[in-house]
Amino acid sequence: MIPIRNVSLGCRRLLSTSSYTVRTHTCNDLGSTNINEKVTVMGWLSHKRMDRFFVLRDAYGSVQAKISEALSRECFIELKALLKDIPYESVIQVDGTVVDRGENRNEAMKTGDIEIHADKLTVLNRASKSMPMLPDMDASDKTRLLYRYIALRSDKLQRALRLRSEFVHNVRKFLIEKNGFVDVETPTLFRRTPGGASEFVVPAPPPNLGMAYSLPQSPQQFKQLLMVGGIDRYFQIARCYRDEGSKGDRQPEFTQVDVEMSFTTQEGVMKLIEDMIIAAWPESLNHIKPKSPFPRISYSEALELYGTDKPDMRIPWKIEEVKSNTFEFLRKKSDKNWVSRVIICRGAGETKMTISTKNEWKRLIRMNENGRNFSICNPSQKNWFKSVENQKIIDEFGLTGEDVLVVCWGEPDGVNWTLGQLRNYVAEICGLRSKNTVTAHWVVDFPLFSFEDGQLVSTHHPFTAPIESDKDALYDENKQKLLQIKGQHYDLVINGVEMGGGSIRIENSNMQRHVLNILKEPEYEMSHLLRALSHGAPPHGGFALGLDRFVAMLSGDGNPLTPVRDVIAFPKTKNGKDLMSDAPTTLSKKQLERYGITLVEKDSGY
Amino acid sequence: MIPIRNVSLGCRRLLSTSSYTVRTHTCNDLGSTNINEKVTVMGWLSHKRMDRFFVLRDAYGSVQAKISEALSRECFIELKALLKDIPYESVIQVDGTVVDRGENRNEAMKTGDIEIHADKLTVLNRASKSMPMLPDMDASDKTRLLYRYIALRSDKLQRALRLRSEFVHNVRKFLIEKNGFVDVETPTLFRRTPGGASEFVVPAPPPNLGMAYSLPQSPQQFKQLLMVGGIDRYFQIARCYRDEGSKGDRQPEFTQVDVEMSFTTQEGVMKLIEDMIIAAWPESLNHIKPKSPFPRISYSEALELYGTDKPDMRIPWKIEEVKSNTFEFLRKKSDKNWVSRVIICRGAGETKMTISTKNEWKRLIRMNENGRNFSICNPSQKNWFKSVENQKIIDEFGLTGEDVLVVCWGEPDGVNWTLGQLRNYVAEICGLRSKNTVTAHWVVDFPLFSFEDGQLVSTHHPFTAPIESDKDALYDENKQKLLQIKGQHYDLVINGVEMGGGSIRIENSNMQRHVLNILKEPEYEMSHLLRALSHGAPPHGGFALGLDRFVAMLSGDGNPLTPVRDVIAFPKTKNGKDLMSDAPTTLSKKQLERYGITLVEKDSGY
The missing domain is CATH 3.30.930.10 (Bira Bifunctional Protein; Domain 2)
Known part of the structure; x- marks a missing residue:
């Protein structure tokens, strides 16, 4: 597939992206209005086919070219040999004429209506034959940071x-x-x-x-x-x-x-x-x-309704007080200042909420000092709590088979913190947190x-x-x-x-x-x-x-x-390293003297 | 004199400098079109007169206000007492009505056609009675850096x-x-x-x-x-x-x-x-x-004509080769690769070019290894060089009484460097370098x-x-x-x-x-x-x-x-200090440990 750049075109009509350069057009500029024009484009060689067709890519898009058949036999063969020899990602210049592709047009490509018939092919800078990665291909995080300048050519x-x-x-x-x-x-x-x-x-x-x-x-x-x-x-x-x-x-x-x-x-x-x-x-x-x-929304209201001061408002569910004594049986005699609260996750179903998912949530929540006991269930589950009939809970909270009930009990702050976490976890697995909407609030x-x-x-x-x-x-x-x-x-x-x-x-x-x-x-x-x-x-x-x-x-x-x-154009790793340039570095004696500093020995872990 | 801000008004018509604030206008906004309007303005108290008139200044300009005579006798006296007590540079709010100043208008002030008759005066933040400096008044460089936030209020x-x-x-x-x-x-x-x-x-x-x-x-x-x-x-x-x-x-x-x-x-x-x-x-x-x-201009041409790769093109004079043997007598036998060159400073007169100025130039030029011997003179001077007749020089270079001739001799690079310096020095004292023109070149x-x-x-x-x-x-x-x-x-x-x-x-x-x-x-x-x-x-x-x-x-x-x-809003001194905040500082033990560094003792000179 030919990549199509999805760059915002906000003020594009005013732009002259080829001014002050020696190209006549970018690789994204050409279309049927340019047919028969002599053009000069420059970019990275991203595809070759049959030693004759090739695709040139730059920051703006891609364009197909082929070695012109109007060339003398000698020139044609020479250019074919040249093209065959150019490694991918080399930077080349193509001089040629824009030609209608007619029935062969490529709808997936913005410039797919045309191609350039090249009279001339110039290698501006040859790339290594053994490129460590290519811009839009999968590579490990480490490789993409080490060769950030190649990753930067990717669409993303x-x-x-x-x-x-x-x-x-x-x-x-x-x-x-x-x-x-x-x-x-x-x-x-x-x-x-x-x-x-x-x-x-x-x-x-x-x-x-x-x-x-x-x-x-x-x-x-x-x-x-x-x-x-x-x-x-x-x-x-x-x-x-x-x-x-x-x-x-x-x-x-x-x-x-x-x-x-x-x-x-x-x-x-x-x-x-x-x-x-x-x-x-x-x-x-x-x-x-x-x-x-x-x-x-006030800070206290946020904590009360969502259990966090950073509620995700793509999730419609709120924390509710249990006014009945349904869960009273969970209270121990020593529990003062005890509450039970619920979140009714309407429409959450229970897909993917496996026992192991729930156990993982328990583990995560217990890692925090605010983590409290909780239980999650949907109406189809039998004998949720031994001491409470399922039907009583279903009736009390008006649950349907599509809903999930999260209950948490204990001291109020911890209960709200725990429910705040669970609200996010449940929403996450039912896809509410990947919705392409933006909810902003203060x-x-x-x-x-x-x-x-x-x-x-x-x-x-x-x-x-x-x-x-x-x-x-x-x-x-x-x-x-x-x-x-x-x-x-x-x-x-x-x-x-x-x-x-x-x-x-x-x-x-x-x-x-x-x-x-x-x-x-x-x-x-x-x-x-x-x-x-x-x-x-x-x-x-x-x-x-x-x-x-x-x-x-x-x-x-x-x-x-x-x-x-x-x-970020040149980010650092979690450990504060720039893999590409290998920063930070040791200092020279001259530098240490200039600033009157002594540094400890390098971390042995390095 | 009331300061008038000279801020560029490039896109001023689009601006709303009071949006999102609680003022209705800036101190520069009001004029005769606002007469009879109720307004609220805020700024720094910059002048007072007769306990009744005062001037408010903000980033945009100044406006005069006076305590309204329409107030009840009691209020009037109260506000007068309040005003009398407010130190200069306090931040105050004035609520009042815009009134035509008629014949009393102040032409030097952009808002001078009107004044605000204040019904209400609120001290938003009282300034110290002993301000270390005032924005537009002279103060030492050190004071202006120490209280940079006051200096920043200046017009400049x-x-x-x-x-x-x-x-x-x-x-x-x-x-x-x-x-x-x-x-x-x-x-x-x-x-x-x-x-x-x-x-x-x-x-x-x-x-x-x-x-x-x-x-x-x-x-x-x-x-x-x-x-x-x-x-x-x-x-x-x-x-x-x-x-x-x-x-x-x-x-x-x-x-x-x-x-x-x-x-x-x-x-x-x-x-x-x-x-x-x-x-x-x-x-x-x-x-x-x-x-x-x-x-x-090429590097070599710049050195040849102006003796520097950064010539000041406000100065019309160029370095010229002396083709005659007029100054040959200055050449010693051992001088190979010897030249004599001149700059004819047309119209430079000789004002301010005293013996002591020239000696100072000599001193400056000799500090540099490229400094060479030179001599400066104008036609009115007699017996410039004992061995050359003045008239000969005047004729050869076509000098008038308004011109100055600078001669330098020795090895070519040094001669050009020296003449480049002198070209600037002479131009400086005849005002060519303070001309408000901009000459740009490559x-x-x-x-x-x-x-x-x-x-x-x-x-x-x-x-x-x-x-x-x-x-x-x-x-x-x-x-x-x-x-x-x-x-x-x-x-x-x-x-x-x-x-x-x-x-x-x-x-x-x-x-x-x-x-x-x-x-x-x-x-x-x-x-x-x-x-x-x-x-x-x-x-x-x-x-x-x-x-x-x-x-x-x-x-x-x-x-x-x-x-x-x-x-620069907050510059440092030549010694790299921020006088206002007293940076740099010593580091805490915790910081030294965190970065594994040891610093030498503080400079004793500090």
Whole structure:
């Protein structure tokens, strides 16, 4: 099969993709309107047939050529021999005439109505005869990363990188042209921030030997300082860095669409971001474009109904309280604060929900401290619980043979967490989570502080402002009140994945100092920000969208679990390695001396 | 004087700078069309008068307000007391009605036709009574960097950052919308490159302890790999890093407009960049927009005529050979390869060219190994050279009283270098270098290799291709031929400063390996690129524009020596410090352990 590129053609009519080059057309440009034209095209040799026919591929598409029969016998034989000898993936130039393919046209190919009758064939750069892989063929992950520059020629990666470029450009046009935002670059060689455990460090050269810069996790402080500096509508497509080892599908460097605005409100920022996402949505994905306004749901409601603050709204099921005493028999005498709750998975059937699947879920759920006992069943199953008649359950919850009931019992938080997990698991196997739809919503009213390892911490970060009516509670004698304070924070959740978050910030220097004290964060590490807030800081707030994750979702037609490495030109492995160039490397003596550093011996595991 | 913002209004008609905020207008929006409107504006308190009048300033402009006389006596007195108490630079909100100022209008203020009669005054955030500086007032460089967030409110920095945002957006529109380029992000955590002395390093965490990433000086390798990957029209506004200590007006991190294209030629890239610069030129600077095509001048011609490969074309004077024996008397017997050359500085007069200025020039020129003897004079001066009659010189070079003659003698390269310097010095003091014009041109035909410290090095970098007719010389037995090879490299010079450069790259793996061998660069450090070139690499070339320097030139109305820190939101000092946040810092024990590093003691000089 001839590959057909599926690149978004948003502003294609304006484009001149061959300007400033020596080709007359790309491999995707030619059609019946070009018949009899003399053309010059260049690309990669991707197919050969009978030493005479061949297909040329470039970033835009493919076109068939054949050695012209109008050539002298001698030339014809010479070109055939040449073609026979050219390895696949070599870069060649074809000069020839566009000819109608008539009845032989290839409908699967955009340029399939025509072919080029080549008078001339030039090898611009010969490829190795033993290519380690071909662009659109299966190869191991390792091979595809080692030869990333070949994988990049594949339809999938060509489309993903172009989709990313298009989305980002649309974001810029919306923010700059429609809304007067200013694109400002902020430094990446910064100071460490409180905590800072997950910040990469950059040892400084003389005259600052013995000290180091940190690569920031986000431009948070800088964007707030820009607000204090009167740049009241800032954005940046910002490179950020986070050292999280090999946690999940994350890269040590990543990109966020970083926005901040003065004189605004929580609703103002949320509306801006909704409008931005919709305005920037790639044209080729209009069929999955969400509508605004995105629904708002509070943090507590999310936990109550979905057992998570990142509910996947493609799944229609909610957690319900069991008001009867049907499952009371599961309560032990020692169980105080006990509840039983259910999710009725309407239409979930029980396909694929084998005993071993369920056991696997049990194992996964028990790995978490919040994991609680649960049971899953559908009406056709007999003797589900020995002590309860099946029919009683069927009647009570109105079950049909198509439905599945998930019951969980124990202490409420654990029950909801467990049901939240099961809601996803069940939906996963009945295909609800692979639906090509995009559900976007906001989670709001998060607690400002949380308890973690016995310590009071910011639920998000120490710069988030409490909601107006909770501000007094910051200063309450009763420290328990702190945990009840709600922050002006908002998370954007798409299809069960957090795509970004933001908040209205604390603009008052005294309140910011007080919050740092509550958190036992050293004040001196933030003295520049505290000073700035006392020198004329406007009220302000903002948002950061995880660009890699968001574009991965777009490129996966709404699947937010599409790997981020598929939308990054040169990604690193989970272990932080660039297989292609073999980074990181050891350092030379000269480098170690320049930065006054000593490194431990290489990991023996390497 | 009330400051008037001079922000470029390129696409202003489309803008809604108050959308998503709680203000109705910016401080620059109001005029006679708003009379009798109820408005809400927010900004910084910048002037007060008679406890009743005040001026509010924001990013866009200023507006005068006064406490409304229509208020009840009680309210009026209360608001007056409030206003009296608000420190300058506090952020306030004014609710009121727009009123015609009639005969009292202020022509120097864009909103000077009206004023706001305030019914309500709200202090959104009180500033400290003892502000360390005010935005538009003089302060030391150190103070302005320490309180950068206050300096950012100044007209100058507001304009510079907005100009930068506008230029960059125009570049993107030209490349993406008009020419189908793809904006691709490349990694900044990379491997060290050969040499690599000026690359910052980032120690890697487990499982790569003992190794380090390098922060790249440019995306050079990645953009070439993208070409191999079939992204045939790439660009990126790329953050780059260079550890050059405190050399000149440079920052450890800087930004370049990075472009690469396949299937193109040297002329193709130069034309693209010319068109890009002209298309992206900010509207407010149309009066200094250069015209295309930019003149091309060869490297050797530049040295011959201007004594530098970065000639300032605002200066009309050229280096001329003295064909007579007028200055032969200066030649010593031992001087072989001796020349005398002159620059006739027509119209330079001799104002300010005092003995001490000339002595200072002598000192500067003698600091360089190329510095040669010279003499400067104008016709009115008597007995310039004792052995030559003034009138003879005046006649020979056709001098008038307005002209200045610069003579230099000795070995040709040194003479030209010296005259190149003097050409700039003389032009500087007669104001030619502060002319608000922009002269842009290309320097081409650079030598591919140069001698530096007795070693053969790349004049630019090892990836530059030789010109077609010089390719064979790469393999010549006679190594002297190497120095005669010309590279397909081109530098863009504006008003005497190199703004960027680019080249057609070597796409052939064997030739690239051969060049690395010539340069004695270790092949294994570049094995990924050599492999890539053998797996189907198209012919390609590109360009990188130094964005900070270019925007500095724009913001200085064509003056390319405008400090780059004036177009960077948060610049570092020459010593690599961020005075505001006090970066770099020492590291915590936890950080040192995480990265397995030991740092030397802090510089005692700190």
